Amino acid sequence: MESLNLKKITSLWIITILVLFVVAIVLGIVMRLNQGEVIKLEPLAFYTNMTTHGITMIGIWFVAGMVSVNYLMERYVKTSYSINLFAFVLTVIGVVILWTCTYIGNFSSGWTFLYPLPLKDSGSAPWATPMYLVALTILGIAWLVWSVSLMAQVLKKYSFSQLLAWQHLKSNPKVETPPFILISTVTLIGVIASLIAAVIVIVLYFAEYFSNGNFVNDALLMKNLTYFFGHTIANEMLYLGVAVIYEIFAEVSGRPKWKTTWYVALAWNCSLVFILTAFFHHLYMDFVQPEGLQIIGQLASYLASIPAVGVTVFTIILAVYRVRIKWSIVNLLFFIGVIGWVIGGLGAVIDATISNNVVLHNTLWVPAHFHTYNAMGNVLFSLAFFYWFSTQHIKILVISNQTLYTMGLLLIGGIGFLIAFYMGGADSVPRRYSTYPSGLASASYLAKIGASFAMLYLGAVLIFFYNISKRCFGILYSSPY
Amino acid sequence: MQQDSILHFFLILAAISTIVFVFVFFSSWQDDTNNEGVKNALRKRFWFILILLVSLGIFASVTIPKSPYFLFADEVPSxxxxxxxxxxxxxxxxxxxxxxxxxxxxxxxxxxxxxxxxxxxxxxxxxxxxxxxxxxxxxxxxxxxxxxxxxxxxxxxxxxxxxxxxxxxxxxxxxxxxxxxxx
Structure with missing residues (x-):
């Protein structure tokens, strides 16, 4: 079972994640207020904010998934406390350096640091780009070591084929692979692959940086590598949350634990392939990319939805439909998060259609769909885990009126904030503009609406933050006796 | 405009998905102890996946030829x-x-x-x-x-x-x- 050390480090992670989440939401609201012309930032200040918002959000929700999976994996295998702590320390160091690069060095090339902009960003200090790459290297090493360590631990108990549940594709499997182990494995393979791509990008950047102009990278290769990393890690962090749902949704609902079947095994093996090839949809508007890869991008994006909806979402619907279950804040957050995941997925599949992408690419439709499955999907999965973790020994999981009001605030704020993005996308409003051209009539009006609803969302998050973190502080300062 | 059609299509699909989930959620509150979930779940899942696969196949076959790489490919630009x-x-x-x-x-x-x-x-x-x-x-x-x-x-x-x-x-x-x- 979970040791006190694991509980303490998990509490520390959760408090840190929630503090950074609140700050990053405020940065997002500041961006929308500036776009709405309510406040006025210099363009450089806007883009440093935007870069900080993006890298912080991606970082915290990735580690939130890892923290949850690490904690629950202790039910099956012993995980390394030292590596968990090592990842925490390096993540904090990495975040501090990143924020130094953005707010002191004015690094403002966006969290995806698309080549070659960081090397030609005239607004930043000369040291900001190499320092940013060093910070990413630190984070990359920390997360790679953590992911490999978890894989190594499960490999001590299961063979590789068992981890991928291949024995479930035959009749009467002798060994059962729990769904949590299967999904964690598939996700960790994707995470490791994406982090290796990030390391290659960083090495190529440094090679050019230190070559004094003798070596120039290929922009198309760098773009493919960058989006392989960026797309994959942004999707895998969602799947880390799905692994947690498979492990504890039934448990908190008072139902029998879910088992791996042949179709669950097949679905997650297919997901592994599709998720690693769907990133091509980020390059649809690069017409020099071979057409075959563009079509693979659309097909893989479509096919990725089949195991996700046909197996995972269908399983959750089956677990609830006409089944008397114990509703609590935890399974309610999971359930609503799945709706956000599905709706964000719909927006993503529409955008992943090449003939639509030509009028949606890099408009507000893009932040619309990824904020849907993050702010109303993945965040809710992680909040559910945080709630469950912080209350598992207190048993106060009933749905109170306060909980309902908080959920209502979260839903109203989230939906309003997202609709402003979707309408902006349909109105051809570009993403990543600090201010909008006067011809885009609806753009600043929608930004004001988005900012207003985002404040309601922030209000709900602050209530969750208070409730969860006060209990996590209790665990952090508890003694073994 | 194409964008308006896309937005309407998306909102309709999002509304249908939300209605399904809300319906499923309230079904779990029914005070009927005889109801214990879906019967023939595997068969229903199979049909659901098949319909999803066919729908996506139709979408792909209709939309891929309209990709910008193939538009006007056989014509000579003036x-x-x-x-x-x-x-x-x-x-x-x-x-x-x-x-x-x-x-x-x-x-x-x-x-x-x-x-x-x-x-x-x-x-x-x-x-x-x-x-x-x-x-x-x-x-x-x-x-x-x-x-x-x-x-x-x-x-x-x-x-x-x-x-x-x-x-x-x-x-x-x-x-x-x-x-x-x-x-």
């Missing part, structure tokens, strides 16, 4: 426009643009004739997005250093068209614009 993007301007010219001494010119294009834009970048990645006089995005490609993306389009309405950058290219990204006329 005009070729060279585009060089740079922080923070677009240079458009009917002649090749010298990267060492880049110069653009004002452009007037014929309506209902095929035009090919040969788009590249002299520094970082940019977007080359064409907006009509109502500021609706009608087509786009990326401007990438070291590569030339060829974008073909037929303008059916005369008027002033605007070009915006849709790829973050630095602090001047939102002011990077250009215009051309179609008559």
């Amino acid at each position: 005009k070729i426009i060279h585009v060089s993007a740079m922080q923070y301007a677009f240079l458009l010219s009917e002649k090749n643009i010298d990267a060492k001494n880049p110069v653009g010119e004002s452009i007037i294009l014929p309506s209902n004739r095929l035009v090919e834009f040969r788009v590249t970048s002299l520094d970082v990645n940019h977007g080359f997005a064409i907006y009509n006089s109502e500021m609706q995005l009608i087509t786009q490609t990326q401007a990438m250093p070291g590569y030339v993306n060829s974008l073909r389009y037929k303008f059916d309405k005369p008027g002033k068209y605007q070009v915006l950058c849709l790829e973050l290219c630095g602090v001047g990204h939102p002011v990077m614009q250009s215009t051309f006329k179609v008559q």
